[in-house]
Amino acid sequence: MQTSYRKLAPRQVQALTCRAKGLSNAETAEVMGCSKANVSNLLTECFFKLHARGCPDAIATAMKHGMIQLCVLITLLVTATGSGSDLLRPRLPRRAGQIVRIRNREDLV
Numbered sequence: 001m002q003t004s005y006r007k008l009a010p011r012q013v014q015a016l017t018c019r020a021k022g023l024s025n026a027e028t029a030e031v032m033g034c035s036k037a038n039v040s041n042l043l044t045e046c047f048f049k050l051h052a053r054g055c056p057d058a059i060a061t062a063m064k065h066g067m068i069q070l071c072v073l074i075t076l077l078v079t080a081t082g083s084g085s086d087l088l089r090p091r092l093p094r095r096a097g098q099i100v101r102i103r104n105r106e107d108l109v
Contacts, residue, residue: 006049008067015042017068020059 008016011032018028025043029036043055050067052058062068 003051005051005061005065005067008046008049008062012042012046012049013062013068015039016046016055016058016062019043019055020063020068 014032015028018031023031025036025039029039032039043058046052046058046062047054050058050061052061059068
């Protein structure tokens with residue numbers, strides 16, 4: 001079953017693109033020339049139309065379906081660190097042979 005997504009309005013695309021660049025709601029409002037409440041409303045509509053739970057999910061879905069451009073994020077990665085490799089590295093590298101044990105719920109009581 002394929003999920004259909006409603007088309008985003010130009011202002012919604014602009015708000016979501018600003019969030020993809022890492023801007024806060026206040027910074028996005030300044031760039032777009034509107035209030036923070038307006039940005040919040042635009043993003044909420046994006047979440048509804050894309051069946052997303054938050055910004056990362058909405059950005060990923062919009063990129064996957066061509067609603068916002070991937071080149072914006074690649075440019076951000078390259079300019080943020082010079083090469084982008086630091087952001088692509090895992091945050092907590094695992095040691096070779098390290099075992100992670102998960103307790104049963106009964107053990108926690």
